Amino acid sequence: MPRLMILFTILLTVGAYLLSKALYLRYRHPLLNIVLLGAALVIATLLALNIPYQAYLPGRRIMTSLLGPATVGLAVPLYRQRSLVRRHAPAIVAGVGLGSLASMLVAGLIALMAGLPREVVLSVLPKSVTIPFAVEIARIHGGSPGLASAFVVATGTLGSVFGATLLTWAGIRHPVARGLALGTGAHGQGTAMAFMEGEREGSMAGLAMTLAGITTATLAPLMVRLLLRS
Amino acid sequence: MKKLQFLCQIALLSGIYYLGNKLALLMGLPIPGNVVGIVLLYALLNLGIVPLEYVQDAADFLLKHLVFFFIPVAVDLMNWGGVFYRYGLMLALAIVISTVLTFLGTGYLAQWLQRGDATCPD
Structure with missing residues (x-):
């Protein structure tokens, strides 16, 4: 049975x-x-x-x-695009780093000030990164994988519906900058939108998605200590 | 033969994932094993220890269906209905504001750093 x-x-x-x-x-x-x-x-x-x-x-x-092995496979597209990484290294490192930091800090602060339960705050921190990273980051620090995945999808949907319009409105026109913003802010869903704009936007977004996951996972312990020391 | 090769590639990816988890645990890092695994595989590819052909078919296949694995995780939401009911508005605010700022922060900084790039459409 x-x-x-x-x-x-x-x-x-x-x-x-x-x-x-x-x-x-x-x-x-x-x-x-x-x-x-x-x-x-x-x-x-x-x-x-x-x-x-x-x-x-x-x-x-x-x-x-198989989710773990599949996620490790993200190194393959990253490796295929390594020349692109090297060429735009400063914009990639600084852009993805700032975006990842801002996402965690702002979402965490608002959730904390609104008095949300600790488990929910910890699940909202990794909301900008793709699900396999977000669920692991949430789990390690005491959040809920299910909630984290819902916040990730909410963020991705928001970013894929309004992201391109927001960037255009803000005067962000450079394809590298647009791709990085879409991938850092809205992970895979943003990457799908970036590929609709063009090959270069899409590739940059894909890179940004993986790098934002790595950056967020690395910075999360610091952020948790900063926001939720108790 | 092709199938066996594919299974070997999956096994290799699983092995690297396992190693990533072990390394994270051994070093006492509060970092997910899959993140350590990606960095590890990227390093192995760059050093030429693992040729791209050893992993790319399985990686491409798994990544093509990556979204499938997210569905069982999201089914956990069955247990969390009350959270959205009680804190929905605040959660929406946190997500919208932080997402807008992430887009603007990354976009402006990257564009400013690319200002000398000839491919700028301006």
Whole structure:
């Protein structure tokens, strides 16, 4: 019986992924987010069938077992773009560094001043980086991986819907700067938008996404101590 | 044969991920193992110890479907409905303001540092 449940939850998740991906590819609207849509489909089915969250966990563990190796694979596109990294090193390092710092500091300060519970504050800190980094950063410092992933998707959706307009309005026109801002501010979802602007914007955004993850993970311990020393 | 090669590549990526976790733990770093793993693989590629062909098929495949792995993680939200109900407005404020400032900070600084670049559209 538990085996059957594992099989069911995995098939359900794969089905939800394929369906929401097909919908996204058909309409290509940034509000049709594959992660949120897929998770909503899974949650709705579990609730409708009266299956508790605990019953989903064994399947979840199997499905996410390849997330770590997949994330390590991000070194491959980074390596392929190494000449681009070297050419724009100052803008990349400074831009991604400032953006990562600002994101954590501002989100953390507002959440703290609003009196949110500690676990929620720690989950909002890594909201600008791609999910595999964000969930690990949140987990290490005592936040919730699920909440962190929701904040990441909220940030990415916001950035992919309004990011390009905001940059144009602010007079940020250089393709390298636009790509870096989209990748640092809105991770993979911003990167998808950057690729719609052009190859150079997209490549820079992809780099920025991975580097912002590394930078945020490195700075997070300091930020947690600064904001939540107790 | 092709399948076996692909599985070996997955195993190699998993091994580097495992090593990343172990290293982070050994050094007592509060940094995720996947971050250490990326830096490690990047270094191995640059040093030529791991040729690109040893990992790229598996990496490209996994990255193409990276979003799939996020869905089971986001299912955790089942347990967090109350947080959004109670703190939704403040969370929205924190996310919107910090995201706008991140975009402007990164964008302006990068553009200023690229000001001598000939490919500027101006």
